[in-house]
Amino acid sequence: MADPIELQIYITGETANSEQALTELRMALENKPADCFRLEVIDLKKEPLRGLIDGIVAIPTLQRKNGLQTNRLIGNLSDRMVLESFLSL
Numbered sequence: 149m150a151d152p153i154e155l156q157i158y159i160t161g162e163t164a165n166s167e168q169a170l171t172e173l174r175m176a177l178e179n180k181p182a183d184c185f186r187l188e189v190i191d192l193k194k195e196p197l198r199g200l201i202d203g204i205v206a207i208p209t210l211q212r213k214n215g216l217q218t219n220r221l222i223g224n225l226s227d228r229m230v231l232e233s234f235l236s237l
Contacts, residue, residue, distance in 0.1 A: 153185045153235075154213040158204045161193040165224045169208035172225035176235060210234070 157173055159166035170189065177185065192199045192207060202211070210221045212234065221234045 151215070152183060154188070155185055156188045156190055156202075156211040156213075158190045158192055158199060158202070158207055158209045158211070160207045161191060166208050168224040168226060169210070172228070172231060173210060176225075176228070176231050180235075 155173075157169060159169065173187075177187065190198050190202075192204070198204075199207075204211075206222045208222070208224060210225060210231075212219045212221075219234065221231070225231050
């Protein structure tokens with residue numbers, strides 16, 4: 149079995165864009181097997197240095213790690229086709 153894909157979503161508290169991104173991501177993941185991914189929600193209001201350390205320049209950002217490869221998707225994740233494509237890389 150392959151290692152799960154690591155997903156990190158960087159948000160800033162309960163802002164409209166952050167809430168929408170979380171909702172869109174959870175809806176996109178609800179039909180995927182839970183053992184295929186690991187999701188970490190990182191609130192930069194609570195962990196501001198994490199964004200600096202991880203090189204995050206825009207919020208919300210969804211980061212996908214698969215082995216040594218890292219990809220990022222920036223925005224509120226409202227474009228379902230783009231989000232689905234990003235998750236299936």
